[in-house]
Amino acid sequence: MHDLVVDESSMARSGDIDIQLDNPMGFFETKRLVDTNKEIFERLGGSWELPPLLPTRWEQKPLLHWLHQFRSRFSSYALSTAWVDKDPRLCLTYPAYLHILLKRIPLVAAFRQPLQVAMSLYTRDGLSINHGLVLWIIYNFHLAAELSSDDLFLPYDILLQAPEVCSGSLIQKNVYQFLERCYHPRPADQDWQRLIDSSIKSELNRSNAVLMSESRLRVNTSLLNCCQQRYDRTLAATDWLNEFVNQFSNLPRPVLDEVVYEQIVLEAKSVEFKSVCDQLEIDLLALQEDYSLLNHKYLDIQASTSWRMMAPVRSLMDRFRFLR
Template identity: 25%
Template sequence: MSKAIIVVGMHRSGTSAISGLLDRLGIFMGKHLYGPQKGVNEKGFFENAKIVEFNDVLFDAKVQAWDDPYAIEQSESIDPVYASYENVASDLLRSEYQGHDLWGMKDPRTSLHLAFWHNIFSNNAITPHYLLMLRNPMEVAMSLEKRDGFLIEHSLRLWINYTLSSILTIRSAKHIVVDFNQLIANPEQVLADITKAFDLSGSAGASDFIEKSLRHNSSLVESDTEIGKIATALYQTLLQDVIDFQQVTNIAAQYSAIIEHENVLMRAHCHRLKQEEIYYRQCFLEAYESVWWKITWPLRALEKRLRKNKP
């Protein structure tokens, strides 16, 4: 039986930073990791590209996306749409992590498919240890506004979706919640907490990976909207040393009530737009991989060269 450290939580919450720390501990994070990206994650994502691609396939099957304001998983029961992907997921884990008794997996998208993945781990004799990264929702919203141009209210919804989906799934499993502020302020203590909670071996100097420069946005401002207040309440609840899961359940119910009472036509419209996006993206990929498209590559290369040399 292998042991896996599964990093979950919202994008821009420090999941890459904590995964870099795990890498420094000698935890294998996967064969196909994305490289660093200037201005986004200079030290690297420590994110397995194959897992990301597969999670996006799961989103397509559910007609959702990572930035879908209505994508949330609040039930431990598994959506039937996942059934046809179980063998693929098992094969993927074997391909990426076989031969490693201790390994890690990080992709924030996993948070929205967590019941599915938890079942896959169980079916493959993998003992998951979940690490939920937590960050002030307004800081996350500011980061997404800067990177993707998202509205603050949109980002706050995403933060709630990812955070609720994570905590409601992992509450009965081995887990630890790590706050981004604490990680930046005292990485040595966070490292000690993780190694103790998950029975890992420490590594001298591993905490040096965490630098204060990893923080690009900070905020003491809270949103006074209904969604903003729910995000703040959930954040403060999860910061406690002992989490009150009844309070988490109450917050989830309050959030669900808001979604249920929203304009049905708007939700249907968002769903329809996502269907069209998936359809045209798949059409493009099929065309891009076609023989006829590849035949044109030399011609386009020649055209580019001629344009470059044109006086």
């Protein structure tokens, strides 16, 4: 998408986070966007793996005033239409950027299979499969609330097939229509084909390689089925975007049950952690008392007459050791 909108190669982008093993072609995420989204999550008291369930009212004070500080950071974005940036956390933070950029930015949403997302988070970040599925639902729930008919919705698995189904495909048609709505010219067919061939590498989609381990992981089947049904229904529809919005108009019961369960587990671990901290505090107080007692004894020895009388002897012994 960058090469279709910006008049420069994606390889010439500056300010992106560094390429890593899990994304060898690059993340195409600028550090300023990633850092800002991190600050926004921290302001909400959460993180990308512990996001808020419900939308944030960014138009209310004091959050609205707090967002003003980021306007200078994104002034180049606010004054231009020829840029592309990416961060999955935009699913939740996107509404905040309306108050930062003072305009709505068109969205390109890539829709991935739920278990693939969960397995990717499991292998990369160590999150449980159930946690990954919950995040998949929550992120898509927030995204669905922000999508409009002018945005672009791309099923990830179908996008990976683009080199084979490129010419005249629904993917190509949707991308071209999106570019026209954003007042960007369509690429020539040969340029489109060249871009697809160079940008889409299905062999780098490694989440499929670890799906066999699903059987030995504790997966909430009700939660998994709930996610998979929403995914399948979206892709089976003729209008992907509209069906996606319908499928993710609410948070289903299995997700809420899993969130409550994880909260109970977290609270139990918190109680256990507090117990350990309390014991460490008791041990620390005991050590401090021992130190205070020994320090008093040491000071008493230094203040004694015998210690002062032996000072010359200790000095001679120190010099003797130095000469040796």
